[in-house]
Amino acid sequence: MTAAALKIRGLCVQIDGRFDVVKNLSFSVCPGETVCLVGESGCGKSISALSILRLLPPVARSVAGEIYFNGQNLLGLPESELRRIRGNDIAMIFQEPMSSLNPLRTIGFQIAEVMMLHMGWSRAAAWARAAELLEIVRIPDVPQVLDGYPHQLSGGMRQRVMLAMALACKPAVILADEPTTALDVTIQAQITGLLAEMQQKFGTAIVLITHDMGLVAENADRVVVMYAGRKVEEAPVQEFFQHPAHPYSRGLLNSLPQLGAANSCGQERLKEIPGMVPALGDLPSGCPFFPRCEHSDGICREQFPSYESVGIDHIAACWHPRAMEENQQ
Amino acid sequence: MAGALIVGLLLLVALLAPVLSPYPPDAINYRHLLSPPSTEHLLGTDDLGRDILSRLLYGAQLSLSAGISAVILSVLVGVPVGLVAGYAGGMTDELVMRVFDSIIALPPLVLALTISAVLGPGLVNATIAIAIVAVPTYARLIRGQVLSIKNNDYILAARSVGVSSRAVLFRHILPNVISPIIVQAALGVGFAIILESSLSFIGLGAQPPTSTWGSMVQTSFQYLELAPWFVIAPSVAIFVAVLGANLLGEGLRNFLDPNQKKAAQKT
Amino acid sequence: MFAFAVRRTAAAIPVLVMVSLIVFFLMRLLPGDIIDLIVSQAQVDVSEEMIAELRRQYGLDKPVYVQYYVWVRQILAGDFGLSFRSHQPVIEIILPRLMPTFQIGLAALFFSSLVAIPLGAISAARPNSIWDRIGAFGTFIGASMPYFLVGGLLIYFVSLQLGLLPPSGFVSPTDDLTDSIRHTIMPAITLALSLTAILIRQARASFSDVLQHPYIRTAYAKGLSETRVVVQHAMKNALLPIVTILGLQLGVILSGAVVTETVFAVPGIGRLLVDSILGRDYPIVQALVLLIAAAVVLATLLVDIVYGVLDPRSSRM
Numbered sequence: 080m081t082a083a084a085l086k087i088r089g090l091c092v093q094i095d096g097r098f099d100v101v102k103n104l105s106f107s108v109c110p111g112e113t114v115c116l117v118g119e120s121g122c123g124k125s126i127s128a129l130s131i132l133r134l135l136p137p138v139a140r141s142v143a144g145e146i147y148f149n150g151q152n153l154l155g156l157p158e159s160e161l162r163r164i165r166g167n168d169i170a171m172i173f174q175e176p177m178s179s180l181n182p183l184r185t186i187g188f189q190i191a192e193v194m195m196l197h198m199g200w201s202r203a204a205a206w207a208r209a210a211e212l213l214e215i216v217r218i219p220d221v222p223q224v225l226d227g228y229p230h231q232l233s234g235g236m237r238q239r240v241m242l243a244m245a246l247a248c249k250p251a252v253i254l255a256d257e258p259t260t261a262l263d264v265t266i267q268a269q270i271t272g273l274l275a276e277m278q279q280k281f282g283t284a285i286v287l288i289t290h291d292m293g294l295v296a297e298n299a300d301r302v303v304v305m306y307a308g309r310k311v312e313e314a315p316v317q318e319f320f321q322h323p324a325h326p327y328s329r330g331l332l333n334s335l336p337q338l339g340a341a342n343s344c345g346q347e348r349l350k351e352i353p354g355m356v357p358a359l360g361d362l363p364s365g366c367p368f369f370p371r372c373e374h375s376d377g378i379c380r381e382q383f384p385s386y387e388s389v390g391i392d393h394i395a396a397c398w399h400p401r402a403m404e405e406n407q408q
Numbered sequence: 409m410a411g412a413l414i415v416g417l418l419l420l421v422a423l424l425a426p427v428l429s430p431y432p433p434d435a436i437n438y439r440h441l442l443s444p445p446s447t448e449h450l451l452g453t454d455d456l457g458r459d460i461l462s463r464l465l466y467g468a469q470l471s472l473s474a475g476i477s478a479v480i481l482s483v484l485v486g487v488p489v490g491l492v493a494g495y496a497g498g499m500t501d502e503l504v505m506r507v508f509d510s511i512i513a514l515p516p517l518v519l520a521l522t523i524s525a526v527l528g529p530g531l532v533n534a535t536i537a538i539a540i541v542a543v544p545t546y547a548r549l550i551r552g553q554v555l556s557i558k559n560n561d562y563i564l565a566a567r568s569v570g571v572s573s574r575a576v577l578f579r580h581i582l583p584n585v586i587s588p589i590i591v592q593a594a595l596g597v598g599f600a601i602i603l604e605s606s607l608s609f610i611g612l613g614a615q616p617p618t619s620t621w622g623s624m625v626q627t628s629f630q631y632l633e634l635a636p637w638f639v640i641a642p643s644v645a646i647f648v649a650v651l652g653a654n655l656l657g658e659g660l661r662n663f664l665d666p667n668q669k670k671a672a673q674k675t
Numbered sequence: 676m677f678a679f680a681v682r683r684t685a686a687a688i689p690v691l692v693m694v695s696l697i698v699f700f701l702m703r704l705l706p707g708d709i710i711d712l713i714v715s716q717a718q719v720d721v722s723e724e725m726i727a728e729l730r731r732q733y734g735l736d737k738p739v740y741v742q743y744y745v746w747v748r749q750i751l752a753g754d755f756g757l758s759f760r761s762h763q764p765v766i767e768i769i770l771p772r773l774m775p776t777f778q779i780g781l782a783a784l785f786f787s788s789l790v791a792i793p794l795g796a797i798s799a800a801r802p803n804s805i806w807d808r809i810g811a812f813g814t815f816i817g818a819s820m821p822y823f824l825v826g827g828l829l830i831y832f833v834s835l836q837l838g839l840l841p842p843s844g845f846v847s848p849t850d851d852l853t854d855s856i857r858h859t860i861m862p863a864i865t866l867a868l869s870l871t872a873i874l875i876r877q878a879r880a881s882f883s884d885v886l887q888h889p890y891i892r893t894a895y896a897k898g899l900s901e902t903r904v905v906v907q908h909a910m911k912n913a914l915l916p917i918v919t920i921l922g923l924q925l926g927v928i929l930s931g932a933v934v935t936e937t938v939f940a941v942p943g944i945g946r947l948l949v950d951s952i953l954g955r956d957y958p959i960v961q962a963l964v965l966l967i968a969a970a971v972v973l974a975t976l977l978v979d980i981v982y983g984v985l986d987p988r989s990s991r992m
Contacts (some may be wrong), residue, residue: 134895159900166897173896178889183911192907193897245898510693513968513975514932518948522964525952526704602821606934610949611825625823628936636831643824651819658815 082285083107083147085131085169085252090144092123092130092308095212100126101308104144108301110251111278113285114394115299115316117292117331123308124288125174131286132165133158147251167197170245174235174257181205186213186240187225193247212243216273235266242270246277252284259294271298295318301392304328307367309383314393323393326372327352366398374399411594411655418649422468429462432618442635452637455627463619467642471620472649474535475601479593481539486546487589491577494554508544516541520603534607538600549592549666553585555638561649575615579666582605594660598653605646621646680980686978694889695750699743702961710735726811742965760954765962769944775845776936779857780928782863784921792917795878796905799886799913800912810875817872822931826865826938833861843940843985862939870924877920878953881913915982915989922978 086107092100108114116124124360129135130142131153146153148169153161165171173179181189190212193207200208206225213221216239229237234280238258245253246343259267271294278285287298295302295316302319304312304327312325323329330352354371367380378398386394421428430450437457445452451460493504511519520537527533557563558581566580607613608622609629616623621642628638683905710729714721730736734745749756755765800805834842840857885891886909894908934947939944944963951959 129892132896134892162898162900164898165895166899171893171896173889173893175889179893181890181908181912182892184908192899195897196903241893244893434962453689506689506693507697509690510697510968513690513694513926513971514697514964515926515967515971517933518964518967521933521948521952522960525960526706528706534718565696577840584683605821605823609934610937611953625821625827626974629823629827632831633835635828638832639827640824643821643827647819647824650821654815654819 082109084110084112086147087127087147087190087285088145088147089159090127090130090146091142092126092135093141099308102129104305104308104310106303106310106313108252110284111282112300113275113287113298114301114303115295116218116286116288116303116305117290117295118277118305119290122305124305125256128171128256128288130288131254132169132171133161134171135163137154142385146339150376163197166193166249166250167248169249169252169254170250172238172241172245172253172255172258174260176234176241176261177229179241180237182229185226185228186232189242190240190247193244196249208247209243212247213240215238215246220245234262235269238262238266238270239273242273242277246281249281250283252286254286254288256288257290258287260289260291274298285341309367310386310396311368312395313391314390314395318390318393322390322393324389324393324400325368325397326374326399327368328395335404340384366396409656409659411652411657414648414652415493415656417481418468418472418652421465422472425462425465426471429465431459431462431464433462433464436460442631442638444635445637451641452633452635453571454624454638455631460638462626463624463648464621464641464645467619467621467624468645468649470531470614471601471604471622471646472618473502474531474538474604475597475649475653478538478542478600478604479534479596481536482542482596483589483593485539486543487550487582489543490547490550491554491582493575494551495558495577495581501551504547508547511541513545516599516603517606520607521610529612529615531604531608531618531620534604534613537607538603541603542596542600545596546589546592546612549588553588554581556582557581557584580656591657591661591664594653595657598650598657601646601653621649650661679983683976683979687760687972690972691969695747695946695965696743698961698965698968699746702957703739705955705957705960710876727804750965756958758959759956765958768959769947769962769966772942772944772947774943775941776929776932776945778848779859779862779866779935779941779943780925780932782859783866783870783928783931784924786863786867787874788921790867790880791871791874795875795880795917796882796909796913798875798879799882800905802883802899805880810879814872814875817868817875820868822865822868822934823938825868826935827860829861829865830939845941845943858941862935865938866928866935869931870927873924873927874917874920878913878917881916882909885909885913891911919978919982922974922981925974929967929971 088105090100090104094100099392104123106114106116114224114399116127118124126135131146133153135142143155144154148164153164156164179232180186187206187209189275190209191200191202194205194208195202198205210221210225213224218224218236220241224232224240229240232240241258253274258274259270264271273300274285274287277283287294289295299316301313301315303310304325307325312319312323312328314322314324319328320332323332334352352371365378365380366372366375366384369379372379377397384396384398386396387400389395389400428666435458437453440449440453440457442455443449443453443457449459449461451464454463489504493501514522519538520534520541524534524542525538563576564582566576571580590633604613605622605625608620609626610624614620624642625639625646626641628635632639643664710726710733713729714726727736734742737745753768755767757763758765758768761768794806794810794813797804798810801807829840833839840859840861841854845858846854882905888904891904891908894904899907929945932943933949934945935941936943936945937949944967948960948963951957951963
């Protein structure tokens with residue numbers, strides 16, 4: 080196994096110093112690998128990604144744990160050194176391509192800026208490279224787009240610009256926070272296709288945050304499932320889809336339409352996970368999922384389960400892993 | 409609530425002026441013209457040898473009551489006009505608002521000066537002028553509020569069961585739009601005091617022998633070099649009163665508008 | 676863009692008409708009209724018939740709406756009548772008075788922007804910091820200080836005690852630039868105080884609003900420093916609403932000019948207005964009030980159009 084490009088150990092994030100939005104999260108991602116962070120909205124996926132680069136809003140500034148990149152703990156670095164890593168070694172793509180680009184600066188400026196900053200390039204060199212990058216992400220009419228403003232582009236085109244911006248300094252890691260959620264399905268495929276292509280070219284490690292299981296199936300090498308701020312399962316993608324261990328993971332997969340079941344339309348309804356994600360203020364003690372879990376018992380209420388190996392490279396935090404499978408057998 | 413404290417103290421001082429004043433406010437003393445502050449005259453004396461502190465205390469009565477009456481006047485006119493314009497809508501609303509737009513195109517002091525010129529100099533006329541200047545502020549504020557709530561369910565319900573327009577306006581709408589008016593009124597008192605003192609400073613406000621803080625500044629300014637305390641004392645009094653009113657307004661805003669309070673805490 | 680400008684201009688016309696009506700009727704209400712003036716200045720007794728004849732000559736016997744029509748036509752032709760006191764054309768009296776007011780007002784805008792925009796930006800970027808507190812405190816002080824207190828203190832200390840700057844008067848920049856600047860500084864600072872209070876508030880609000888946007892997070896994610904984020908990515912966007920606010924301060928400046936020009940004995944239009952009101956020179960008052968209102972309406976209009984030009988998003992309109 081190659082050395083991890085990015086390694087997160089025991090990440091904890093608190094809001095207002097009281098609510099645990101992320102608790103004890105650990106995972107790592109290797110060069111050329113895509114790790115998908117999945118879970119319902121509000122489970123702490125985006126917060127985790129933002130805290131890797133310490134981009135959290137001030138109310139959530141309480142971040143503990145360790146985030147290793149190149150042997151350095153990012154959480155311990157002074158702001159000035161972290162700035163050299165942001166956009167340079169670790170780049171980020173956001174969910175809203177509409178609002179994540181500055182409406183009053185030209186596209187060219189916004190891409191070139193990164194290279195002028197991190198590579199010390201001249202304006203001319205950076206703009207020339209920006210044009211190349213736009214070619215790489217297959218934007219038509221490059222000269223026109225360079226001098227244009229974000230509002231002149233469609234959502235998909237804007238996300239390509241974001242991608243070009245993220246790739247500008249050939250980062251070792253890209254954090255992509257729901258990069259396709261706001262886009263049409265056909266555009267989604269184009270963007271993820273591009274992302275995969277770039278990954279192959281540059282060996283980039285990708286952390287892809289999503290709640291879209293289809294996207295996970297197509298892109299992930301490994302899957303990390305989060306629930307209420309905690310990692311509840313981690314597995315290679317094949318293993319995850321074939322043998323999900325945590326009841327919550329199974330719930331996520333069961334709520335997907337299955338291709339095989341498509342012709343028996345209407346026969347079997349999609350299963351939903353009963354109940355709701357608990358509010359931040361009143362997380363139950365013990366396993367946060369127990370109020371919604373059909374297999375929960377006394378121990379689940381009292382103690383958060385430890386991470387146990389349930390297969391090759393496959394761990395889960397559940398007192399009764401595979402309980403459902405056993406029931407079915 | 410520093411604002412409430414300042415305003416409360418000033419009102420108390422104005423009320424107790426006869427008790428607190430060390431001298432009668434118009435006791436002329438030709439042997440102590442423009443004398444600097446001393447133990448005898450804490451804030452010195454003016455060009456006629458009158459005790460400045462005593463004059464300030466009595467001046468507080470007039471300055472504050474002019475400011476407060478101006479606000480009461482403009483609320484009494486502006487609120488009903490705004491209520492009716494917002495509630496009636498259509499041509500009435502359009503016409504009233506265009507008139508107010510045009511009034512607002514005139515800078516406050518320029519308009520107050522012109523109206524004072526029409527009415528003639530004097531404290532009462534200055535107060536009326538200031539009130540007229542402020543009317544559009546209250547009318548527009550209340551109109552905006554009315555527009556935002558007039559289609560709420562409870563208003564529609566009241567109308568549908570045949571409650572008269574006047575009753576809907578005064579019993580159902582007014583109580584719901586009153587708190588921004590209270591805030592604006594507190595800020596308005598500060599604004600009115602500034603305007604009154606400016607008018608008096610120019611010579612269109614209080615005329616002798618009536619004397620407000622503003623007219624004291626007017627008299628004193630020619631003695632700036634000889635007797636700076638004579639200028640500074642009434643100016644600072646005006647400053648403190650306006651500051652108190654502004655702080656009170658802000659305080660009330662935070663107190664009456666919980667949304668804004670939350671937003672303020674967040675940032 | 677052009678259509679947008681035309682639409683805005685068209686919307687300003689009813690306001691101008693209404694303003695002219697208000698001024699027209701206010702002037703009719705003033706105690707003493709031109710006839711009274713002529714009568715009082717006449718050396719001989721004036722008979723009722725002569726008064727009636729005079730009223731006819733001045734068109735005062737016509738219905739009010741005809742008088743208004745004639746009046747508006749004269750004004751549109753640039754004829755504001757003659758001063759009661761000096762009998763010069765009003766417009767010739769007003770024109771030389773514009774420069775001092777303009778120069779001091781511009782300097783005041785410059786001073787207050789210089790202080791308020793950076794202070795507003797820092798307050799917004801670092802809420803509750805010491806700068807934010809200074810800004811909030813300054814806002815209250817600035818908004819509550821009467822002009823004559825600031826002006827009085829400046830004259831007393833800077834001019835009378837230290838002898839650094841002249842206490843009053845005005846010198847044209849074409850006559851002596853240095854002296855002109857020396858005469859401008861104190862009135863401009865006095866005038867700037869309340870402007871600064873307004874601007875700090877607006878700048879802070881504007882910057883905090885812009886700093887909430889996702890593209891600011893993108894800028895931080897690129898590795899930009901706080902200063903660069905604020906200057907390169909927040910400034911232009913935050914300045915748009917601030918420019919608007921600056922343009923809308925013309926009324927505040929002209930209001931303030933009335934008092935500051937009295938305090939510093941500056942021969943500007945504020946001082947002219949006060950003198951004309953006290954001296955009952957109504958043609959000048961009428962012309963000034965009308966011009967000031969028109970200037971405020973036009974400034975608002977201009978700001979609207981400039982805003983449209985500066986924001987590339989609105990160019991689609």
